[in-house]
Amino acid sequence: MTAQTIExxxxxxxNNETQRxxxxxxxxxxxxxxxxxxxxxxxxxxxxxxPNAVQLSTLLSIKTGxxxxxxxxxxxxxxxxxxxxxxxxxxxxxxxxAAKAAQDAGADRFCMGAAWREPTEEDMxxxxxxxxxxxxxxxxxxxxxxxxxxxxxxQLRAAGLDYYNHNLDTTPEFYGSIISTRDYQDRLDxxxxxxxxxxxxxxxxxxGMGENLTQRAGLVAQLANMNPYPESVxxxxxxxxxxxxxxxxxxxxxxxxxxTIAVARITMPTARVRLSAGRQQMSEAIQxxxxxxGANSIFYGDQLxxxxxxxxxxxxxxxxxxxxYPFAEKH
Ligand code: SAM
Ligand code: DTB
Ligand code: SF4
Numbered sequence: 001m002t003a004q005t006i007e008x009x010x011x012x013x014x015n016n017e018t019q020r021x022x023x024x025x026x027x028x029x030x031x032x033x034x035x036x037x038x039x040x041x042x043x044x045x046x047x048x049x050x051p052n053a054v055q056l057s058t059l060l061s062i063k064t065g066x067x068x069x070x071x072x073x074x075x076x077x078x079x080x081x082x083x084x085x086x087x088x089x090x091x092x093x094x095x096x097x098a099a100k101a102a103q104d105a106g107a108d109r110f111c112m113g114a115a116w117r118e119p120t121e122e123d124m125x126x127x128x129x130x131x132x133x134x135x136x137x138x139x140x141x142x143x144x145x146x147x148x149x150x151x152x153x154x155q156l157r158a159a160g161l162d163y164y165n166h167n168l169d170t171t172p173e174f175y176g177s178i179i180s181t182r183d184y185q186d187r188l189d190x191x192x193x194x195x196x197x198x199x200x201x202x203x204x205x206x207x208g209m210g211e212n213l214t215q216r217a218g219l220v221a222q223l224a225n226m227n228p229y230p231e232s233v234x235x236x237x238x239x240x241x242x243x244x245x246x247x248x249x250x251x252x253x254x255x256x257x258x259x260t261i262a263v264a265r266i267t268m269p270t271a272r273v274r275l276s277a278g279r280q281q282m283s284e285a286i287q288x289x290x291x292x293x294g295a296n297s298i299f300y301g302d303q304l305x306x307x308x309x310x311x312x313x314x315x316x317x318x319x320x321x322x323x324x325y326p327f328a329e330k331h
Pocket of ligand 1: 073074075116117144145146147166167169205236237239
């Protein structure tokens, strides 16, 4: 298929208008010649963003391990033996200290993650304090705490939370092979509540879990067809952790990861597409291709939640080498 036929697959519509994408259309994008796909993604990226600016989010695990969900990829599930202990929640002061350090290192968004199926009332009281104090530093705030009810989304909104992360992770058809303790509709319901409360939505998924191309396209279709689609879209490459059911999963071809970024960019033109977990295992060349494909956000800091991430100096050097800069420094 050529660049001209892409226009046929997806006629251009006004910016920000959510379009319905069929899985077949998205699969056709995945199958484009690599150069055509990247060219199209780069064109769309440049229509909406400074292509050399990257947004930096730092993650902190505020409650690690012992999770009651059985997500096959996750080292924090109590169902697996990945050597992650069940720790108590961090104190508000520890969280604020970590946020300040992240801000000093150049991050503009701070994302607080908890290994919960859903937070309790007591959990919420602490998180609300964390959100207020991190926001008072002048950082954007994000939290990922599992499922929420309407009261909880409202509490977070009132505390000043900017983004809520809740990933769809994969396509509905593949979901049951990865997670059995909740279903897809639970995820969609929480996202709907988050949206209704007026919070920005951060939602993406994981690739490389053994899904086929149609299923990968199905994940992107679910995200792109939300009305509106998420403001932030993290694309994670599976981090294979020993002791989890997916530890021996075959590696995804890195170019297929790049393609996923490009397809996310084309189908969600104004979203921040985040090159998320898996960067520590990725070459600089592949990361550079991801930026070319339209990624404009990364997790920044030596640690994701329980696994490693490239250290800050290395990331700064990579951005310098590519002539890229943190979004916050230029805007
Ligand atoms: N417990 C909450 C939940 O599941 O929504 C929040 C924390 S959970 C760790 C957040 C996300 O981390 C998951 O939805 C998944 O996308 C990602 N994640 C977890 N383990 C991963 C792994 N091994 N590789 C890539 N992404 C992973
Ligand atoms: C997201 O999409 N990826 C982040 C964040 N949102 C919460 C988490 C990645 C976790 C990778 C495995 C770990 O470090 O435990
Ligand atoms: Fe728990 Fe979230 Fe890990 Fe699933 S992904 S086991 S819900 S921490």
